[in-house]
Amino acid sequence: MAVLAGSPSTDSATPGDDSTSIVPVKPVFVREDGKMTDSDTNGNNGFLIIGDNSSKPQQVPIVQTTPNKPRENQDLNYRMQVTARLLDILSNQSEIKHPLCEECADFVIDQMDQRLGAIEEECNIYKEFEEALKTKGDDYNVQKEMEELEEQLKQLEVEEKELLEETDEIDRQEKQVETELGKQKEQLKEIDEEEGRYWNEYNNLKRQFFAAEDELQSVSNQLRYTSGQLDRLKRTNVFNCTFHIWHSGHFGTINGFRLGRLPTVPVEWSEINAAWGQCALLLSCLAKKVNLTFERYRLVPYGNYSFLECLDDKSKQLPLYASGGFRFMWNSKFDSAMVAFLDCLQQFKEEVEKGDSNFRLPYRMEKGKIEDPKTGTAYSIKIQFNSEEQWTKGLKYMLTNLKWVLAWVASNQLSSTTQ
Numbered sequence: 001m002a003v004l005a006g007s008p009s010t011d012s013a014t015p016g017d018d019s020t021s022i023v024p025v026k027p028v029f030v031r032e033d034g035k036m037t038d039s040d041t042n043g044n045n046g047f048l049i050i051g052d053n054s055s056k057p058q059q060v061p062i063v064q065t066t067p068n069k070p071r072e073n074q075d076l077n078y079r080m081q082v083t084a085r086l087l088d089i090l091s092n093q094s095e096i097k098h099p100l101c102e103e104c105a106d107f108v109i110d111q112m113d114q115r116l117g118a119i120e121e122e123c124n125i126y127k128e129f130e131e132a133l134k135t136k137g138d139d140y141n142v143q144k145e146m147e148e149l150e151e152q153l154k155q156l157e158v159e160e161k162e163l164l165e166e167t168d169e170i171d172r173q174e175k176q177v178e179t180e181l182g183k184q185k186e187q188l189k190e191i192d193e194e195e196g197r198y199w200n201e202y203n204n205l206k207r208q209f210f211a212a213e214d215e216l217q218s219v220s221n222q223l224r225y226t227s228g229q230l231d232r233l234k235r236t237n238v239f240n241c242t243f244h245i246w247h248s249g250h251f252g253t254i255n256g257f258r259l260g261r262l263p264t265v266p267v268e269w270s271e272i273n274a275a276w277g278q279c280a281l282l283l284s285c286l287a288k289k290v291n292l293t294f295e296r297y298r299l300v301p302y303g304n305y306s307f308l309e310c311l312d313d314k315s316k317q318l319p320l321y322a323s324g325g326f327r328f329m330w331n332s333k334f335d336s337a338m339v340a341f342l343d344c345l346q347q348f349k350e351e352v353e354k355g356d357s358n359f360r361l362p363y364r365m366e367k368g369k370i371e372d373p374k375t376g377t378a379y380s381i382k383i384q385f386n387s388e389e390q391w392t393k394g395l396k397y398m399l400t401n402l403k404w405v406l407a408w409v410a411s412n413q414l415s416s417t418t419q
Contacts, residue, residue, distance in 0.1 A: 037155045146244060159185030237410040243282045245403040248390060252399035254278045259399060273304040275320035276341075278318055279402060280306040286409050292351050308340045335382040339368035342381050344397060348405060361404050363397040368399040 025111040210357040244255055251267070257275035261267045281301035287294060297318075310316040317336035346365045352360050364371045370377040379394035380386050 013071055067136075077079055165329060195309060217282065219402045237407075239282070239285065239406050239410050245399050245406065247396065250389075250396070252396035254282070254399060254402075259395045262387045262392055263388060270304065276320040276338075277301060277303045277306040279341065280308075280398070282402065282406065283348065285339070286405060287344075289409055290348075290351060292348060293342045294347055298342060308337055308344075310340075332384065335384050338381045338383075342368055342370070345398070345401060345405070349401070354410060356408070359408060363401055365398075365401065370394050370401075372397065396399070 022322060053230045120417055131275065246253050249265075250259060250262060251260050251265075253259065255278050257271050257278060258267050259272060259275040259279075261272070280299050284301050285300040286292075287299070300307050300309055300317075304321055306320045308318040308320065315367050318333055318340050320334070320337045320341065342365055349359075349361055349365070362373075364373065368381045369378040370381065379390050379397065380392050380393075381398065383391045
């Protein structure tokens with residue numbers, strides 16, 4: 001005996017709707033052994049009645065089918081019973097006295113026709129199979145097919161067992177892979193952390209490198225500038241910059257101070273004394289540069305009051321300054337000091353000539369006089385019993401010789417520094 005039951009549909013009812021609708025569903029048949037199937041052998045269909053929210057969906061009542069009745073009578077009875085039951089249910093739950101609208105009825109009829117066609121086709125297949133069995137008779141060896149099927153079943157069981165074993169092995173390998181994957185993830189995490197530390201250290205080192213490179217560039221620039229300054233200073237004539245010897249008309253000058261007097265240009269004695277102080281300082285520095293110690297005299301640069309000290313009698317000082325006065329009342333110590341200065345310049349010349357035979361001064365000096373080699377005229381360095389013009393010219397020639405000595409010392413200093 002088969003039992004027909006309907007299954008509810010969740011798409012056809014709306015919550016809160018008071019009306020009742022009939023939803024066509026796929027019929028489900030429950031057999032006597034408890035199993036469910038989509039259809040019985042007679043092709044019957046089921047319906048589900050959906051009411052309001054207060055009541056549960058009602059199912060079509062159980063209809064028993066008898067396989068011994070003819071198919072046409074069975075279908076007709078079933079349809080009449082379902083239709084009558086549906087009319088009763090709908091009449092009790094709705095004011096409308098008909099169960100379905102025209103569209104729903106057409107849809108239900110189409111579904112039932114399709115299901116009926118499928119079941120009839122299945123029945124035809126079964127009938128053909130039954131006729132084939134009858135035509136074969138004893139020649140058809142069912143036992144043999146059963147043995148073959150059992151053999152195939154055994155093979156399939158063996159294959160299933162092997163596949164299960166392979167599945168277990170694959171599961172075991174999967175667990176190992178998962179364990180290894182976990183270890184690899186831990187290692188990857190450690191590597192990522194180490195990479196982060198590496199990049200931080202790299203960035204710090206890069207920053208330090210850039211800072212060191214900037215500092216190196218700065219030091220290189222300073223070194224280049226300092227080297228340029230050093231080269232410029234090496235090429236600079238320090239003595240010439242410190243003691244600038246030149247001329248101004250008939251006067252020789254040192255650092256702008258005129259040395260000498262003329263009747264038309266009465267130079268102040270303070271300027272003359274300052275010029276002699278510069279000359280004494282220059283000659284003293286040049287002597288120290290060449291490690292020369294003067295004989296008979298020692299130069300004492302003292303600005304406007306410079307003097308020479310006699311080595312034979314240290315208490316005797318020869319002043320290189322004067323305050324003026326009448327020529328017949330002139331202090332002879334000033335003339336002696338100028339003669340002693342010229343003697344020191346002569347000693348310096350002789351010392352230079354010992355090391356450099358090519359060194360020559362433009363004017364020859366001897367015993368307080370300076371001789372012009374072009375004219376052969378000798379000019380006294382003394383002012384007493386001498387004209388101011390000749391005294392001024394003699395002082396100009398003396399400054400010229402002093403400038404030559406200065407140039408020689410400066411050139412030798414430059415050559416020694418470059419070496």
